[in-house]
Amino acid sequence: ATAVRALEMAVPGGELVTLDRDRDGDLFHGAVVALGALGVVTRLTLDVVPTFEIRQYVYDDLNYEQLLDAFDDVVSAAYSVSIFTDWRDPVRAQVWLKRRDNGPGRAGEPPQHWLGASLTTAPRHPVPGMSPVNCTAQLGEPGPWHERLPHFRLGFTPSSGAELQSEYLVARGSAVAALHAVAELREQVAPLLQISEIRTVAADELWLSPAYRRDSVALHFTWVADEAAVAPVVSAVEHALGPFDARPHWGKVFTTPPHMVSRLYERSADFTALTQRFDPDGVLQNELLAACFSRR
Numbered sequence: 001a002t003a004v005r006a007l008e009m010a011v012p013g014g015e016l017v018t019l020d021r022d023r024d025g026d027l028f029h030g031a032v033v034a035l036g037a038l039g040v041v042t043r044l045t046l047d048v049v050p051t052f053e054i055r056q057y058v059y060d061d062l063n064y065e066q067l068l069d070a071f072d073d074v075v076s077a078a079y080s081v082s083i084f085t086d087w088r089d090p091v092r093a094q095v096w097l098k099r100r101d102n103g104p105g106r107a108g109e110p111p112q113h114w115l116g117a118s119l120t121t122a123p124r125h126p127v128p129g130m131s132p133v134n135c136t137a138q139l140g141e142p143g144p145w146h147e148r149l150p151h152f153r154l155g156f157t158p159s160s161g162a163e164l165q166s167e168y169l170v171a172r173g174s175a176v177a178a179l180h181a182v183a184e185l186r187e188q189v190a191p192l193l194q195i196s197e198i199r200t201v202a203a204d205e206l207w208l209s210p211a212y213r214r215d216s217v218a219l220h221f222t223w224v225a226d227e228a229a230v231a232p233v234v235s236a237v238e239h240a241l242g243p244f245d246a247r248p249h250w251g252k253v254f255t256t257p258p259h260m261v262s263r264l265y266e267r268s269a270d271f272t273a274l275t276q277r278f279d280p281d282g283v284l285q286n287e288l289l290a291a292c293f294s295r296r
Contacts, residue, residue, distance in 0.1 A: 002204045003046045004032050009039030012283040016042065030267065030274045033208040035250060037271075037289050038278040053101035054079065054148035055140045057110050058124045059117035064091035064183070066115050068176050074115070075200045075217070080149055083198040084126045087186040093117075094124060098149055101142045109140070126151060127160055127195045127222070134158070160194055164223040164230050166237070167249035169201060169210035174244040175217035181240040182219065188233050194222040207267035210247035219246075223253075231255065258291035268293060 006020040009031070017039065019028045031038055057078075067074060067083065075081050078097035085093045095117060097110065112119050123132035123139065132138075134156035136148055152158035170178045179198070182189065189196075197220040201211045210216065221237070223230045235255045238246065247264045248254035262268040272293040279285070282295065 001032050001206055001209060002202075003048075004044055005047050006045035007031065007041055008043035009278075010042050011039035012279045012281065017278070018043075020045075027274075029205045030207045030271055033206045033250075034271075034274075035208065035289060037275045037284055037293070039284070052145055053142045054098050054145050055101055055142050056136060056138045056148050057097045057099070057140055058120045058138050059095040059097070059114055060120055060124070062093040062095055062115060062117040064093065066117075067093050068179065070115055071176055071179075075198075081199065082126075082151065085196050085198070086128060086190060086193055087182065087196055088190045089186060091183060091186065094126070096126075096138075096151070126197065130160065159222055162225045163194055164225060164227065165221065165249075165252045166223065166234050166254060167218055167220040167252050168238070168241050168246035168254075169216040169218050169249070170241065170244040170246050172200060172215040172217050178217070178219060178241055178244045178246070181244070182237065185233075185236055185240055188236055189221070192224050192226065192230050192233055194224060196221050207271050208250070208265060210249060212247075212265065212267070216247075218249075220249075258288075261292050 004021070006018060008016055008018045011017050019031050021028050062074075062083075064085075074083065074095060077095075078099045080098035082096040083093050084096070085091055110119060120138070123135060123137075125132040125135055134152050136150055136153055137143055147153070197218075199218050199220070201216045201218050203213055203215045204211050206212060210218075219241070223233075230253070234253055238248070238254065238256050245264055248256050248261065265271070272295060275285075275289070275293060276295055285295075
């Protein structure tokens with residue numbers, strides 16, 4: 001979302017409204033992540049950079065204690081880093097390193113062994129036991145960024161295809177403690193989990209972004225497709241992450257009470273005022289918006 005430089009919206013009154021990062025500043029930051037509450041986005045202007053190539057490498061069997069001890073080194077080891085674990089005991093991790101083939105982040109060929117983990121010699125899928133045929137090319141094969149930064153190839157089923165997902169963002173400085181909290185729940189989490197991904201997200205200025213004004217670590221959970229069984233485990237994870245002000249991903253499954261969700265976003269009152277400005281009659285309101293951003 002931080003690539004958005006300007007956006008055009010059709011607002012409930014029928015007008016087309018354009019907001020620009022340079023011209024509209026704070027108002028723009030309130031509108032980029034807006035949950036559909038302000039209008040229908042009809043046009044975007046995006047920042048772009050010259051195309052670049054990425055090489056993707058995967059390491060197997062990173063020890064959990066080693067991961068925690070060297071967490072900052074692990075998540076800083078490449079242009080993009082994803083850590084996958086199923087939280088089964090003993091906890092092991094798979095690390096996907098996406099390195100720029102030129103420019104910043106290019107650091108030569110990776111070692112065969114790193115922090116006790118081993119460089120893979122065959123492609124991997126994040127979910128144990130699944131075929132890697134739908135995954136983007138690994139083993140250091142260079143390719144354009146849009147064919148390497150995603151984990152799955154365009155036009156193919158991502159992940160397992162039948163799943164529920166949750167994701168929570170905590171401040172980067174709280175990441176290790178938050179991981180400890182999830183590890184304490186592994187006996188509840190693991191049986192319903194397909195895979196969990198850990199990644200970093202840079203701070204931004206977008207009011208409703210889970211990374212608003214704090215460098216963050218995202219804890220993602222891909223669950224089995226059983227809503228009744230998953231719901232109480234999601235609640236348990238949220239309770240464990242509560243002390244770290246974990247912000248739930250808006251587009252994934254969460255049970256955090258609305259009053260707590262709004263508390264996690266310091267610009268909630270400003271966003272509520274913004275919805276009243278662009279949609280005074282509440283045409284775009286729904287149950288989630290009404291609960292999290294009460295206009296009473």
